[in-house]
Amino acid sequence: MASSNSSLASLAVLLTAVLCLLLPAASHAQLRVGFYNTTCPNAEALVRRAVTAAFANNSGIAAGLIRLHFHDCFVNGCDASVLLSINPGGGTTERDSAPNNPSLRGFNVIDAAKALVEQSCPRTVSCADILAFAARDSVNLTGTNSFYQVPSGRRDGIVSRATDALNNLPGPNSTADDLIKGFAAKTLNAEEMVVLSGSHTLGRSHCASFLFKNRERLASGTISPAFQALLEALCPRNTGQFTPVTTEIDLSTPVVLDNNYYRLLPLNLGLHFSDDQLIRNGTLNVFVNQFIANQTLWKQKFFAAMIKMGNIEPKTGTQGQVRLNCSIVNAASSSSSAVVIEMPLVPEDHDEVATS
Ligand code: HEM
Ligand SMILES: *[C@@H]1O[C@H](CO)[C@@H](O)[C@H](O)[C@H]1NC(C)=O
Ligand SMILES: *[C@@H]1O[C@H](CO)[C@@H](O)[C@H](O)[C@H]1NC(C)=O
Ligand SMILES: *[C@@H]1O[C@H](CO)[C@@H](O)[C@H](O)[C@H]1NC(C)=O
Ligand SMILES: *[C@@H]1O[C@H](CO)[C@@H](O)[C@H](O)[C@H]1NC(C)=O
Ligand SMILES: *[C@@H]1O[C@H](CO)[C@@H](O)[C@H](O)[C@H]1NC(C)=O
Ligand SMILES: *[C@@H]1O[C@H](CO)[C@@H](O)[C@H](O)[C@H]1NC(C)=O
Ligand SMILES: *[C@@H]1O[C@H](CO)[C@@H](O)[C@H](O)[C@H]1NC(C)=O
Numbered sequence: 001m002a003s004s005n006s007s008l009a010s011l012a013v014l015l016t017a018v019l020c021l022l023l024p025a026a027s028h029a030q031l032r033v034g035f036y037n038t039t040c041p042n043a044e045a046l047v048r049r050a051v052t053a054a055f056a057n058n059s060g061i062a063a064g065l066i067r068l069h070f071h072d073c074f075v076n077g078c079d080a081s082v083l084l085s086i087n088p089g090g091g092t093t094e095r096d097s098a099p100n101n102p103s104l105r106g107f108n109v110i111d112a113a114k115a116l117v118e119q120s121c122p123r124t125v126s127c128a129d130i131l132a133f134a135a136r137d138s139v140n141l142t143g144t145n146s147f148y149q150v151p152s153g154r155r156d157g158i159v160s161r162a163t164d165a166l167n168n169l170p171g172p173n174s175t176a177d178d179l180i181k182g183f184a185a186k187t188l189n190a191e192e193m194v195v196l197s198g199s200h201t202l203g204r205s206h207c208a209s210f211l212f213k214n215r216e217r218l219a220s221g222t223i224s225p226a227f228q229a230l231l232e233a234l235c236p237r238n239t240g241q242f243t244p245v246t247t248e249i250d251l252s253t254p255v256v257l258d259n260n261y262y263r264l265l266p267l268n269l270g271l272h273f274s275d276d277q278l279i280r281n282g283t284l285n286v287f288v289n290q291f292i293a294n295q296t297l298w299k300q301k302f303f304a305a306m307i308k309m310g311n312i313e314p315k316t317g318t319q320g321q322v323r324l325n326c327s328i329v330n331a332a333s334s335s336s337s338a339v340v341i342e343m344p345l346v347p348e349d350h351d352e353v354a355t356s
Contacts, residue, residue: 047116068131080154150307197261210273224267
């Protein structure tokens with residue numbers, strides 16, 4: 001009897017311990033708007049300050065930051081793995097893979113934002129969240145009256161592999177089928193794929209991403225011959241991956257988040273083969289026409305899809321770490337356990353606020 005009592009008692013202790021461990025983890029499994037309300041109330045304003053300064057210097061940076069967030073989220077979830085310049089496991093990083101190097105930009109803006117945030121609230125705000133905020137601020141700066149709330153609470157990953165980038169990111173030669181399947185694998189449906197492709201209303205592309213494939217499009221009559229002649233004149237004959245020559249994807253309004261990307265497609269002025277694919281498939285083309293007809297509708301769907309993309313396989317709770325330097329994982333001695341202990345203590349407070 002005594003022994004069964006004591007085993008009951010120890011079971012109770014064990015259960016309590018397990019619950020204590022599980023509760024914070026369970027409540028952190030979801031990203032939440034205002035995750036840093038109490039731990040770093042200025043986090044989003046500080047990121048915005050860094051992005052606004054960078055945008056004033058170079059407006060193209062907005063496109064860079066939106067693409068950086070996309071390329072982060074599609075490869076091992078939104079965990080800032082794309083920012084790592086050294087893979088602790090050795091080998092080439094995502095950042096150095098062909099889809100990312102040399103075309104990705106905006107790393108220095110994230111570093112600047114991180115420096116501001118670390119000054120104000122050390123070891124608290126993840127690089128993955130900074131990237132999600134920075135992408136949102138970029139949307140805000142390029143789109144009139146555009147603002148969406150970003151759920152946060154992401155933790156940073158500790159792995160970055162070039163092969164994962166190659167296997168998970170769509171490329172400029174992707175067919176409609178590839179695009180639909182690739183996005184479906186990341187919880188995004190065909191409509192959301194078309195919606196998010198509208199980001200190509202911003203930014204630039206390197207010659208290697210379109211020049212050779214567009215010669216095939218010329219032969220099949222799916223690109224404007226005048227447009228391809230322009231691109232041929234722009235790009236060096238010996239174009240390779242690292243040729244620095246670029247063109248705007250939306251030639252007329254490259255810094256404005258409008259629906260012009262969709263308008264260009266039926267004119268055979270889509271820059272990449274993958275862009276053109278959106279009008280060659282009947283299902284996808286219906287969405288393209290809807291967004292041409294109604295820009296407000298597209299923007300509404302764009303914000304929702306950006307939030308959904310930001311929710312791909314996030315690491316939360318005690319998973320991963322809060323990186324101190326966005327380019328490298330924390331040194332073992334900088335004690336990610338200190339972060340693990342800090343995190344449950346404070347967010348538990350807002351769990352109560354949030355659920356009451
Ligand atoms: C649908 C599949 C997609 C494909 C195949 C694709 C492909 C590309 C390619 C080839 C470039 C040019 C890279 C270069 O050579 O410089 C590019 C640029 C860009 N992409 Fe995508 N993309 C896709 C979806 C997206 C999504 C979902 C987003 C964001 C939500 C996005 C945002 C951007 C932006 C903003 C740029 C311009 C980057 C800059 O100016 O630095 N793309 N994309
Ligand atoms: C943070 O504050 C905002 C504004 O008061 C509120 O909407 C949000 O739910 C809060 N989030 C958390 C996690 O406390
Ligand atoms: C300003 O933009 C240029 C490119 O347009 C870049 O080389 C430079 O580093 C930027 N300066 C700052 C302070 O961000
Ligand atoms: C950015 O968002 C704010 C709302 O917080 C809005 O007042 C402002 O007009 C937006 N700016 C742009 C350029 O969309
Ligand atoms: C569009 O592409 C999808 C995926 O490949 C395919 O299932 C569908 O039949 C295509 N729809 C049309 C109308 O071409
Ligand atoms: C796309 O296709 C073109 C033409 O076949 C080829 O030269 C180019 O290397 C391909 N690009 C990628 C990223 O696969
Ligand atoms: C465009 O879309 C918006 C948002 O969904 C909707 O409120 C509006 O009625 C649509 N406009 C037209 C002309 O269909
Ligand atoms: C972050 O790490 C990179 C790579 O080691 C280094 O070059 C950079 O100076 C570091 N940044 C800060 C703010 O310590």
